[in-house]
Amino acid sequence: MSAVRAFVAGRQGTFQYLYRVTDALIIGATGFAIGELVFPGGLRGATPVHGFLTAFCALGALLIFPACGLYGSWRGRSKAGLAVRVLAAWSVVCLLALVSAFLLHQVAGVSRLWSVLWVAWSAVGLVSSRVVLYGTLSSVRQQGINAKRVVILGYGPLGHDMFRRVAQIPGAGYEVVGIYDEAGTDDLPEGVAPLRSLDQVCTFVHAHRVREIWLTLPMAACRDLYDVVFHFRNDLVDIRWVPDIMSVELLGHRFSEFMGLPVIDLNSPPDSGVTGLVKASFDRVFALAVLLGLSPLLLAIALAVRLSSPGPILFRQARLGMDGQPFHVFKFRSMVAHTDAGVTQAAPGDPRVTRVGAFLRRTSLDELPQFLNVLRGEMSVVGPRPHAIEHNELYKGIVDRYMLRHRVKPGITGWAQINGCRGRTDTVEKMRQRTEFDIFYIRNWSFVLDLRIIVHTAVYGWTGRDAY
Numbered sequence: 066m067s068a069v070r071a072f073v074a075g076r077q078g079t080f081q082y083l084y085r086v087t088d089a090l091i092i093g094a095t096g097f098a099i100g101e102l103v104f105p106g107g108l109r110g111a112t113p114v115h116g117f118l119t120a121f122c123a124l125g126a127l128l129i130f131p132a133c134g135l136y137g138s139w140r141g142r143s144k145a146g147l148a149v150r151v152l153a154a155w156s157v158v159c160l161l162a163l164v165s166a167f168l169l170h171q172v173a174g175v176s177r178l179w180s181v182l183w184v185a186w187s188a189v190g191l192v193s194s195r196v197v198l199y200g201t202l203s204s205v206r207q208q209g210i211n212a213k214r215v216v217i218l219g220y221g222p223l224g225h226d227m228f229r230r231v232a233q234i235p236g237a238g239y240e241v242v243g244i245y246d247e248a249g250t251d252d253l254p255e256g257v258a259p260l261r262s263l264d265q266v267c268t269f270v271h272a273h274r275v276r277e278i279w280l281t282l283p284m285a286a287c288r289d290l291y292d293v294v295f296h297f298r299n300d301l302v303d304i305r306w307v308p309d310i311m312s313v314e315l316l317g318h319r320f321s322e323f324m325g326l327p328v329i330d331l332n333s334p335p336d337s338g339v340t341g342l343v344k345a346s347f348d349r350v351f352a353l354a355v356l357l358g359l360s361p362l363l364l365a366i367a368l369a370v371r372l373s374s375p376g377p378i379l380f381r382q383a384r385l386g387m388d389g390q391p392f393h394v395f396k397f398r399s400m401v402a403h404t405d406a407g408v409t410q411a412a413p414g415d416p417r418v419t420r421v422g423a424f425l426r427r428t429s430l431d432e433l434p435q436f437l438n439v440l441r442g443e444m445s446v447v448g449p450r451p452h453a454i455e456h457n458e459l460y461k462g463i464v465d466r467y468m469l470r471h472r473v474k475p476g477i478t479g480w481a482q483i484n485g486c487r488g489r490t491d492t493v494e495k496m497r498q499r500t501e502f503d504i505f506y507i508r509n510w511s512f513v514l515d516l517r518i519i520v521h522t523a524v525y526g527w528t529g530r531d532a533y
Contacts, residue, residue, distance in 0.1 A: 093119055140238055147195060215231070217244045270297070356436050447480075469504060
């Protein structure tokens with residue numbers, strides 16, 4: 066086994082060159098094969114630009130694919146991410162070929178059928194070759210061939226998790242042979258050498274040909290990183306730091322660049338890129354459709370509110386929106402007009418609630434004007450419900466992570482509401498439970514989750530025993 070491992074390790078460079086040539090051959094052979102099917106005389110009988118594009122892309126892949134990181138080690142990384150990178154690199158090559166044909170005034174002579182079939186089937190071939198290759202490598206590594214020996218430094222919860230992942234993904238080709246645990250824990254996995262000092266780790270790494278060291282120390286032990294790097298400054302061993310993000314995570318984490326340096330945002334809200342644009346666009350389209358579609362109902366409710374008691378039709382109250390920006394939320398007025406100081410939530414049998422208002426509150430129809438807030442960009446259709454500012458001041462000091470709800474736009478309905486957290490929040494435990502649901506929604510947001518909440522609200526969420 067060691068001889069096979071040494072043979073494979075000694076020829077990694079050769080395998081990479083063969084892999085690059087294989088990609089070029091896939092592109093060239095696919096162009097030739099599609100030409101045989103599309104053109105009467107094959108690719109040789111077609112206009113010369115087709116042969117030029119085939120050769121250009123095959124040679125271009127030899128230069129561009131390595132620059133896109135397609136031939137580096139992909140152990141333990143997402144294969145879907147690799148497929149996306151392959152398709153992106155192939156798109157770049159095709160774009161350069163198209164530009165070259167344009168500059169040579171040959172674009173008009175390119176067969177659309179041939180080019181579409183060639184680009185598509187080449188993409189299929191490039192991705193499929195990797196599926197086959199990594200499937201084969203996974204099978205080989207499960208036999209212990211070309212497995213990388215690893216030492217884990219730190220055996221807390223994160224170290225346990227990394228060891229578990231190695232055992233669950235044998236195809237990644239890692240073998241944990243030693244664990245450094247300064248605390249001297251006795252529950253180390255069977256067959257793994259216990260290491261008690263950095264000097265012992267150094268000796269062990271040299272003696273057992275360890276290829277990688279994984280640092281899974283807690284955040285408080287980050288000062289030890291320098292010692293580890295210093296100890297192995299003259300050794301050709303890979304050192305991976307796995308920061309214990311989860312121990313300090315508030316909402317989510319995202320790797321980014323800030324002022325030219327890599328940073329980890331530990332409290333980042335959901336991405337506001339393309340997905341944020343989709344959510345914002347959907348909110349406005351949906352809100353406009355609701356307001357137009359329900360306009361007869363809205364007019365009828367407005368008339369009923371006006372006749373029920375003196376006062377305005379709409380009730381406006383200050384709330385905090387995204388990132389704590391204040392705004393006024395709209396509702397149909399459900400109480401008699403009053404000027405009480407502070408905010409007192411309605412209770413069963415509250416004399417302030419009108420007969421029309423009681424019906425509106427029980428059916429949640431009083432919330433419909435908030436679609437105006439959605440159109441104005443102050444709210445979203447789905448998100449944490451906005452609370453009165455006085456309630457924010459009350460609960461932010463006693464409910465953990467309460468104010469994180471304001472990292473996203475508040476919503477008309479939300480994950481908390483379809484899970485039963487509606488109505489009064491007259492106890493700390495009720496508010497704590499609602500906050501946990503809201504944090505879960507923010508962390509796990511997706512467009513599909515929003516649609517699920519909207520459908521659930523439309524079918525089940527208009528009435529409830531906690532709404533009065």
